[in-house]
Amino acid sequence: xxxxxxxxxxxxxxxxxxxxxxxxxxxxxxxxxxxxxxxxxxxxxxxxxxxxxxxxxxxxxxxxxxxxxxxxxxxxxxxxxxxxxxxxxxxxxxxxxxxxxxxxxxxxxxxxxxxxxxxxxxxxxxxxxxxxxxxxxxxxxxxxxxxxxxxxxxxxxxxxxxxxxxxxxxxxxxxxxxxxxxxxxxxxxxxxxxxxxxxxxxxxxxxxxxxxxxxxxxxxxxxxxxxxxxxxxxxxxxxxxxxxxxxxxxxxxxxxxxxxxxxxxxxxxxxxxxxxxxxxxxxxxxxxx
Amino acid sequence: xxxxxxxxxxxxxxxxxxxxxxxxxxxxxxxxxxxxxxxxxxxxxxxxxxxxxxxxxxxxxxxxxxxxxxxxxxxxxxxxxxxxxxxxxxxxxxxxxxxxxxxxxxxxxxxxxxxxxxxxxxxxxxxxxxxxxxxxxx
Ligand SMILES: Cc1cc2nc3c(=O)[nH]c(=O)nc-3n(C[C@H](O)[C@H](O)[C@H](O)COP(=O)(O)OP(=O)(O)OC[C@H]3O[C@@H](n4cnc5c(N)ncnc54)[C@H](O)[C@@H]3O)c2cc1C
Numbered sequence: 001x002x003x004x005x006x007x008x009x010x011x012x013x014x015x016x017x018x019x020x021x022x023x024x025x026x027x028x029x030x031x032x033x034x035x036x037x038x039x040x041x042x043x044x045x046x047x048x049x050x051x052x053x054x055x056x057x058x059x060x061x062x063x064x065x066x067x068x069x070x071x072x073x074x075x076x077x078x079x080x081x082x083x084x085x086x087x088x089x090x091x092x093x094x095x096x097x098x099x100x101x102x103x104x105x106x107x108x109x110x111x112x113x114x115x116x117x118x119x120x121x122x123x124x125x126x127x128x129x130x131x132x133x134x135x136x137x138x139x140x141x142x143x144x145x146x147x148x149x150x151x152x153x154x155x156x157x158x159x160x161x162x163x164x165x166x167x168x169x170x171x172x173x174x175x176x177x178x179x180x181x182x183x184x185x186x187x188x189x190x191x192x193x194x195x196x197x198x199x200x201x202x203x204x205x206x207x208x209x210x211x212x213x214x215x216x217x218x219x220x221x222x223x224x225x226x227x228x229x230x231x232x233x234x235x236x237x238x239x240x241x242x243x244x245x246x247x248x249x250x251x252x253x254x255x256x257x258x259x260x261x262x263x264x265x266x267x268x269x270x271x272x273x274x275x276x277x278x279x280x281x282x283x284x285x286x287x288x289x
Numbered sequence: 290x291x292x293x294x295x296x297x298x299x300x301x302x303x304x305x306x307x308x309x310x311x312x313x314x315x316x317x318x319x320x321x322x323x324x325x326x327x328x329x330x331x332x333x334x335x336x337x338x339x340x341x342x343x344x345x346x347x348x349x350x351x352x353x354x355x356x357x358x359x360x361x362x363x364x365x366x367x368x369x370x371x372x373x374x375x376x377x378x379x380x381x382x383x384x385x386x387x388x389x390x391x392x393x394x395x396x397x398x399x400x401x402x403x404x405x406x407x408x409x410x411x412x413x414x415x416x417x418x419x420x421x422x423x424x425x426x427x
Contacts, residue, residue: 003302003319003365006294015294025363032361033342035320045319046294049366073355096416097349097358097409182344 002044009053009131012158015046017133020155022046026054026069027101029094030110054105054160062166065129068105068159075104083164085120085171085190092116092175095182105159108144111151111210118145118211119190119203120173127163132156138163145210168196170280174269175205178256186257189245189269191221193277195284198227202270207249207262214248217241217270230282233274241274242267297365304365308333309377317364324348324359327374335375335404347402349409350374356412375404378411387411 006012022044025031034040054069064082072090080087107115121141128144130137139152171192177183188205200221204212224237251262298319306313315330327333339345341360348359351373379385419425
């Protein structure tokens with residue numbers, strides 16, 4: 001196995017173009033498991049840990065640009081305000097040791113339907129920045145996940161960053177696992193209420209071949225919610241939202257849970273996340289008034 | 290060419306690591322984990338191999354002062370960084386407060402993963418997340 005260690009982003013892109021089958025390695029928390037268990041023997045590894053830009057984040061116009069190599073620990077410590085749902089999701093990833101290393105770029109690179117970053121990125125309508133020697137492309141998270149572990153990223157491209165729209169309302173992420181810590185999700189869910197565009201966003205994890213949106217649930221909530229007056233939602237509306245979320249899922253039975261359980265869990269998480277979000281929204285509105 | 294990433298391997302390559310403030314030079318394949326490098330090449334067997342997949346924590350070491358799992362870290366990516374293992378943790382004669390505290394409270398089961406627990410526990414204190422029992426549990 002060859003080892004490429006670019007010192008700059010330009011070198012990294014050139015190396016990926018020259019060796020399209022080189023496997024990028026950032027935190028290594030997915031790649032190393034495959035190497036240790038010989039599940040996959042790539043011809044080359046492309047070490048991204050020396051590329052300083054990848055670990056940077058900051059404002060980018062009205063958005064926040066999160067380098068693909070920013071660790072979950074940093075996201076928890078620094079991005080709670082800008083991207084609360086992503087920070088909540090980061091808090092549920094694995095253990096402190098893995099959060100010190102694991103990254104959103106790695107989550108997107110592997111594109112497991114159980115990855116905890118995906119529901120918040122979908123719900124918040126984040127944009128993935130892809131780059132190659134030929135230039136930079138922006139792909140909406142909502143168009144990034146194409147099939148089981150298949151994404152819009154081309155072989156010669158690296159993930160540079162995630163662009164998070166300026167937050168204008170509450171966001172909540174929920175995850176169900178077989179215990180409280182160190183678990184891959186049995187199912188996960190994220191909802192966002194965006195006061196600026198008056199739209200709701202959703203993201204579903206671990207309940208389909210890819211991370212999913214519940215589009216009908218978003219449309220229902222966007223139409224039903226009292227964006228202006230911030231009146232409470234009826235119990236029936238909250239329940240209907242939960243049902244629409246569950247029906248958007250396409251889960252399977254596996255070692256972590258049955259398809260039926262996943263659908264049930266999603267409807268419960270959707271109701272909870274929505275109720276918390278509406279409460280937050282009403283508090284926010286009261287403060288403005 | 291200056292804009293070319295350095296290419297090494299696939300044959301064993303010479304890697305220089307700083308471990309417990311000592312420079313160590315080893316010949317390893319690029320795919321070697323830090324845990325295998327420590328245990329198999331350098332006889333630093335205090336870091337344990339439990340699961341080799343990031344679950345158990347028995348291989349916890351510090352890289353540049355942050356707790357990480359040696360099994361999920363490539364040794365070659367640690368060049369130029371400071372690695373601290375359980376062996377580097379006390380001065381060789383006197384144990385540090387965390388180790389003494391483990392003994393005092395009989396905080397062992399079989400003891401295999403104790404080194405990882407100690408490395409993790411000290412980092413927990415350093416990170417400032419241990420002001421109460423509830424916070425530690427969290
Ligand atoms: C014990 C354990 C528990 C875990 N628990 C969770 C959990 O609770 N939730 C969760 O979501 N995940 C979990 N994971 C999986 C893993 O930690 C995450 O997917 C993490 O986000 C991977 O990030 P990384 O930087 O370590 O990726 P790496 O292992 O470095 O890379 C992962 C993939 O992404 C590619 N890649 C990395 N960076 C780039 C880039 N810039 N451009 C293009 N491709 C890139 C790699 O080639 C590889 O295919 C767990 C893993 C372990 C071992």
